[in-house]
Amino acid sequence: MRNTNMKRSWNGMVGQALVLASTIVAVTCEESCAENWPGWRGPDRNGVSRDTGVPLNWSADSNVAWKTPLPGSGISNPIIFDDRVFVTASDGKNLANLHVICLSRDSGQIHWHQRLWGTAPTRYHGSKSSMASPSPVTDGRHVWAFFGTGDVFCFESASGQLIWHRSLAGEYGVIENRFATSSSPLLYRDTILLQVDHYGDSYLLALDRKTGSNRWKVDRPGRWLSWSSPQLIRLKGGRDEFIVCGSQRVESFDPGTGRALWTAGEMRRECIPTPLFINGRLYVVSGPSGPSMRIRPGGSGDVTKTHVEWKNPRGSPFVPSAIVVGKRYYLVTDSGIATCLDTETGKQVWQKRFGGGFTASPVAAGDRIYWVNESGVTLVIRGGGDRYEELARNAIGESVFASPAISQDRFFLRTTRHLVCLKGATGKSP
Numbered sequence: 001m002r003n004t005n006m007k008r009s010w011n012g013m014v015g016q017a018l019v020l021a022s023t024i025v026a027v028t029c030e031e032s033c034a035e036n037w038p039g040w041r042g043p044d045r046n047g048v049s050r051d052t053g054v055p056l057n058w059s060a061d062s063n064v065a066w067k068t069p070l071p072g073s074g075i076s077n078p079i080i081f082d083d084r085v086f087v088t089a090s091d092g093k094n095l096a097n098l099h100v101i102c103l104s105r106d107s108g109q110i111h112w113h114q115r116l117w118g119t120a121p122t123r124y125h126g127s128k129s130s131m132a133s134p135s136p137v138t139d140g141r142h143v144w145a146f147f148g149t150g151d152v153f154c155f156e157s158a159s160g161q162l163i164w165h166r167s168l169a170g171e172y173g174v175i176e177n178r179f180a181t182s183s184s185p186l187l188y189r190d191t192i193l194l195q196v197d198h199y200g201d202s203y204l205l206a207l208d209r210k211t212g213s214n215r216w217k218v219d220r221p222g223r224w225l226s227w228s229s230p231q232l233i234r235l236k237g238g239r240d241e242f243i244v245c246g247s248q249r250v251e252s253f254d255p256g257t258g259r260a261l262w263t264a265g266e267m268r269r270e271c272i273p274t275p276l277f278i279n280g281r282l283y284v285v286s287g288p289s290g291p292s293m294r295i296r297p298g299g300s301g302d303v304t305k306t307h308v309e310w311k312n313p314r315g316s317p318f319v320p321s322a323i324v325v326g327k328r329y330y331l332v333t334d335s336g337i338a339t340c341l342d343t344e345t346g347k348q349v350w351q352k353r354f355g356g357g358f359t360a361s362p363v364a365a366g367d368r369i370y371w372v373n374e375s376g377v378t379l380v381i382r383g384g385g386d387r388y389e390e391l392a393r394n395a396i397g398e399s400v401f402a403s404p405a406i407s408q409d410r411f412f413l414r415t416t417r418h419l420v421c422l423k424g425a426t427g428k429s430p
Helices: 001-033 168-174
Strands: 064-069 079-081 086-092 097-102 110-117 142-146 151-156 163-168 186-188 190-197 203-208 214-219 231-234 238-247 251-252 258-263 274-278 279-283 292-295 308-312 324-326 328-334 337-342 348-355 363-365 368-371 377-382 390-395 405-407 410-414 418-422
Touching: 079 238, 079 405, 086 418, 097 142, 097 151, 110 151, 163 168, 168 190, 186 231, 190 238, 231 274, 274 324, 324 363, 363 405
Parallel strands: none
Antiparallel strands: 064 418, 079 086, 086 097, 097 110, 142 151, 151 163, 186 190, 190 203, 203 214, 231 238, 238 251, 251 258, 274 279, 279 292, 292 308, 324 328, 328 337, 337 348, 363 368, 368 377, 377 390, 405 410, 410 418
16 A cells, blocks of 8 residues: 555656756747747848747737837838837938937836937938938847948947947948948847948948957949848858859858858849848849849859859849748739749749739748838738738738838738837737
């Protein structure tokens, strides 16, 4: 009897331990599986989130967790790390007044607000651009913000304390083009990487994260204009590449040294969309009216004839970046014509008129792709399949030119007046 009781007691202890372990795993997964959105186009810089509870339906007055007014203008996408949201803006004469704002993820309350003055404001395109077009980037401890005025700032993310500031315009000349700069920085090891292509002397730059001092600088004569944001890729074997789309070509550099690796032609003189890196392949698009291309990275020298696996001239946008879901590559033109291509062959699967004008780039969670037009209507479609399938159309009631963000099952929309947080399956309302 004693052995039986001991056995029952032991089984009970084991059962309780298993329940406790499974609870810990569930809680840990709930906390760790939800993703941050630390920079332009999310964790992998391709517009895709692995979150599973992102909302499908909303309106201007339903499923809204919070809505916080923003100063001035800007089309930088909000970035999210844990319970903090960061966004930039600009206002005042020539939009020379710069703002970096930190908000609560759960309530939209402002934790800190840095007001700064830009060194050299330049031309911009009305509501579609400003001095706050590039998206900031964060590692959770610091936030780095790059503006069209040629200024780069580093802040402590918790307090908003300014750590360092660089005036690239003061050092290397005013960043001059007709729509203001929009290239968003990225982080690589202990550096921040920038692509500065404009009418003047274009260049690439690696800055020390802690001090802002130059690690390397590569001049780019003849790369006269681009608004594209760079991409960072890692190949099998451990080789890292810093990919930039610019005038008439795609180029790859060693992100640690700035050494040129390879180049591919066929691009147009003006480029805005950010390249994608999916399953070992680069997907680039050059507008206006340029081709979409799939490129095998890892080459040397001019790889136009050896590493471009396919190109398709149909449906290329000027402004919005593309997105890949499953084995399908999706684009939308500025006038709202969407095209779906097969990732392996580049052949068209379907084409559809969405309606409205588009500046924002699409984002995806699971098999849902979210497209936000300039009127503030978000079209949600099923991605990855062979046919067009519409799931929802959601109007927020305000114009939208900034790309959305997804984090921790919440959907963040930056309108021309507000930052809006939409509740997901596990998103909390205040």
